Amino acid sequence: MSSEIICVGTEMLLGDILNSNAQYLAQQLAQLGIPHYYQTVVGDNPERLKQVIEIAASRVQILIFTGGLGPTPDDLTCETIADFFGVPLVEDPEVIEDIAEKFAQRGREMTPSNRKQALIPQGAKVLPNPTGTAPGIIWQPRPNLTIFTFPGVPSEMYRMWEQTAVPFLKSQGWGQEIIHSRSLRFWGIGESALAEKVSAYLNLLNPTVAPYAGKGEVRLRVSAKATSAAAAEELIAPIAKQLIDIAGLDYYGADNETLASVVGKLLRISRETLSVAESCTGGGLGQMLTEISGSSEYFWGGVISYDNSVKVGLLGVNPEDLDKFGAVSATVAEQMAIGVKTRLSTTWGLSITGIAGPTGGTDEKPVGLVYVGLAGPKDEVTSFEYRFGTIRGRALTRHVSANAALDNLRRRLLTR
Amino acid sequence: MSSEIICVGTEMLLGDILNSNAQYLAQQLAQLGIPHYYQTVVGDNPERLKQVIEIAASRVQILIFTGGLGPTPDDLTCETIADFFGVPLVEDPEVIEDIAEKFAQRGREMTPSNRKQALIPQGAKVLPNPTGTAPGIIWQPRPNLTIFTFPGVPSEMYRMWEQTAVPFLKSQGWGQEIIHSRSLRFWGIGESALAEKVSAYLNLLNPTVAPYAGKGEVRLRVSAKATSAAAAEELIAPIAKQLIDIAGLDYYGADNETLASVVGKLLRISRETLSVAESCTGGGLGQMLTEISGSSEYFWGGVISYDNSVKVGLLGVNPEDLDKFGAVSATVAEQMAIGVKTRLSTTWGLSITGIAGPTGGTDEKPVGLVYVGLAGPKDEVTSFEYRFGTIRGRALTRHVSANAALDNLRRRLLTR
Secondary structure (H helix, E strand, C coil), X not given: CCEEEEEECHXXXXXXXXXXXXXXXXXXXXXXXXXXXXXXXXCCCHHHHHHHHHHHHHHCCEEEEECCCCCCCCCCHHHXXXXXXXXXXXXXXXXXXXXXXXXXXXXXXXXXXXXXXXXXECCCEEECCCCCCCCEEEEEEECCEEEEEECCXXXXXXXXXXXXXXXXXHHCCCCCCEEEEEEEEEECCXXXXXXXXXXXXXXXXXXXXXXXXXXXXXXXXXXXXXXCHHHHHHHHHHHHHHHHHHHHHHEEEECCCCHHHHHHHHHHHHCCCEEEEECCCCCHHHHHHHCCCCHHHCEEEEEEXXXXXXXXXXXXXXXXXXXXXXXXXXXXXHHHHHHHHHXXXXXXXXXXXXXXXXXXXXXXXXXXXXXXXXXXXXXXXXXXEEECCCCCHHHHHHHHHHHHHHHHHHHHHHCC | CCEEEEEECHHHHCCCXXXXXXXXXXXXXXXXXXXXXXXXXXXXXXXXXHHHHHHHHHHCCEEEEECCCCCCCCCCHHHHHHHHCCCCEXXXXXXXXXXXXXXXXXXXXXXXXXXXXXXXXXXXXXXXXXXXXXXXXXXXXXXXXEEEEECCCHHHHHHHXXXXXXXXXXXXXXXXXXXXXXXXXXXXXXHHHXXXXXXXXXXXXXXXXXXXXXXXXXXXXXXXXXXXXXXHHHHHHHHHHHHHHHHHHHEEEEXXXXXXXXXXXXXXXXXXXXXXXXXXXXXXXXXXXXXXXXXXXXXXXXXXCCCHHHHHXXXXXXXXXXXXHCCCCHHHHHHHHHHHHHHHCCCEEEEEEECCCCCCCCCCCCCCEEEEEEECHHHCEEEEEEECCCCCHHHHHHHHHHHHHHHHHHHHHHCC
């Protein structure tokens, strides 16, 4: 028993999009222990798609299709599969109802072309799409051959895979030996420095430990093979604990935790509140904090003081200091933090001012220079200087700046 | 004449890496006008690789391999290709010399396993690798079949492609016709509705027109085949103009333009300024506006009024109206817009208040209910109601809300 991933879409043959669906599905198949030997990409062309189906059906037993389930005429994955196996398409009334409902929710009319998405090969089961209008199918057109179809939109595909395909595959006996991982996340230490600190762990066999770096942070992925998630966790837990102890304060969280979610957790525990004053990040710090549902409990808001007039008018930054030290300075960062904390009556005020680039740098204040200000209880106020340089580019510099600000607050909350 | 990309490497079948090589090569093939119909990924397994070669050699005339050229025993692309065509491998003395020199430069000894990288099928030409030790080949094992091999390391592959493969392909007559595209972007219309409006264009052959949807917007990709980028543009321009005319105000920009950049362009032209007041987006609207370097010319800043106390204290929202209509209401959205516009002394004030979910909804005010407020010159103020429902999830609802706000300002700036 082995599998093949077939991605349908001319946009991949033109190089318009990166085929991240194949990677996601490959990881998922590995986790379930399903052998996976081929990936094929083919365009929106029924003849070539049929040839691809013929080859795949002759060499593997599980075919996983993504793409080509949309409402437009060039979306023809489902009808081509049905045609290949000589089975008619039938309209599924539940799918029609589901599509109509989704259009109604968005206050739009369902168009005739959307009806096409409800056509399912006779005998196939619908693989529901909770977030979009294109359902997939699970189908055994003949013995020893199982077909899955998914839309090409990654977010829709992920949910359909997790909610329906995985339980189905498990019911077929897959996933008895699984690979289970925990990702430990670190801020404030480089990949090679962390790898050296934990070098003894990088040769382990079960669990394995592998470092990854990206977007300013480093991760250690601890992966164990076992018969259940719980058994894998038992292998992972002691190693993870040792790694966390070695890293100390540079470790901030695991898996889906973010610096914003960890800061939120700490503020919730201490029953304190936070406000932000942002210049070069322009709202990005507030956005990170409010990605978490329920953040209104501790995050009260902030001021985007992009223009200096806003720094003075809404945050009470001293115009003379602005002149003397410049908008990108420790003094102004501290006054921004105090200003927002005071005006919003929060326990903590966190500020960012910097030069994200690519323009606006000078010899004295180069692109990548960023100050973070932190104001807290009992009039405490501090600032932190960063020189991120130019190589990261504007978007990443802003991302790293916002996270650096959160990391300072995190360390402060953990060490008082 | 058409081509297939064959990527060799078990790491792709495990989902450890994203197959960016396929996207790069696909873009390059499109630019050269080389038809490209299939991409195949196969593991480091000689039997399966041979079957893949057999299938590819029967359906296309140009095979482009990446991966499996390294010095380790599981790197076997070159020897498997030679084996398939029944041709012996011969050691290339120039390659041996090149590898030895590269090792010397790095102050390392060449290992015996690196000798393997100098084995080339008899009759093949070496495709030099300026930055790494693994050379590729250009080979015609039989008439009407050309094989290229490249290492899997992207940076090495790019240079080898550009420096040797492209000149070779051009010498064979390719690249006289290229494919050039423009992506038209639309907001406020669904994929199927737009596809129906422009249905007559979806069957064009040169340029072609294809719809794509994602993250709340729809795109039409107009792609032309021609002998130069300028000639392709001449084919694209009249069709693009017609599509834009049909779509009217739903069209907002092309290629890398965003709603934020388009609004910025319009504000720059009218020499006006903007401030924002954000509740459920928590800073995301400000972040979008400030993604653009130079946005400080027209974007002055804003207030993140996540907590109601900030709506009252910093934006001057009437507490009685907050009680009466609730924070998520047209009235409060309008007062937020007026408040931020007045306090920051900008021409326009744009506000967002809503329930991003997943919690916080009620029967009367469900998750996905969002109000956008827009305040402008001469005390004009309006608001817009959206019911995005729950299916998009928190992150996408926030993204769509911020873009919907920008879209309203865009339409207002274009229709006065």
